[in-house]
Amino acid sequence: MSPWELPGVPWKTESAFWGWVRGVLRKGWSRHPVKTSYVMNKRKRITKAGTDREIWGCNCELCHKDFPQGSCEVDHITASGSLRSKEDIQGFVERLFYVTYEDIRILCKPCHSLVTLAQQAGITFDEAIIEQKVIAVNKKPVAEIKAWLIERGYTPASNAAARRKQIKEALNAKV
Numbered sequence: 001m002s003p004w005e006l007p008g009v010p011w012k013t014e015s016a017f018w019g020w021v022r023g024v025l026r027k028g029w030s031r032h033p034v035k036t037s038y039v040m041n042k043r044k045r046i047t048k049a050g051t052d053r054e055i056w057g058c059n060c061e062l063c064h065k066d067f068p069q070g071s072c073e074v075d076h077i078t079a080s081g082s083l084r085s086k087e088d089i090q091g092f093v094e095r096l097f098y099v100t101y102e103d104i105r106i107l108c109k110p111c112h113s114l115v116t117l118a119q120q121a122g123i124t125f126d127e128a129i130i131e132q133k134v135i136a137v138n139k140k141p142v143a144e145i146k147a148w149l150i151e152r153g154y155t156p157a158s159n160a161a162a163r164r165k166q167i168k169e170a171l172n173a174k175v
Helices: 014-029 033-042 086-097 109-121 125-138 142-151 160-174
Strands: 044-047 054-059 066-068 072-076 104-108
Touching (some): 033 104, 072 109
Antiparallel strands (some): 044 054
């Protein structure tokens, strides 16, 4: 019997169980000594925006801008990957924990979310920038999406999938 099938356990599904395992392991990553040491070596004093006060910050290794330390995250250059079954455990744990300074980098939260989107979707970083914008426009109410398309010279399509293609085309045209 699998752990999620036992009576009285909190996991209703196998997916919920593996989500819990991923969360426990990622919590361990948050205190990983290599990660902590890397951040301590990379952080620097920066001026807080809008003030003359100095705070701890980091330089994003992708966009090369300075950010407050709380607005930065440590990224695995090679993603930890999926953990959806017992067979995934060893590879996931190795990629998550068995790291050196060469395996990680500090990214601002916006760059990190783009890198993650690119990895998950199997697209380039530049394609992820466009995709994130497509997602943002698609979250608007339909009337606003149609107005957005009209402002850019498009006759809004009659269904969501076709409008999504128009949004992507309009955004790619700006690049």
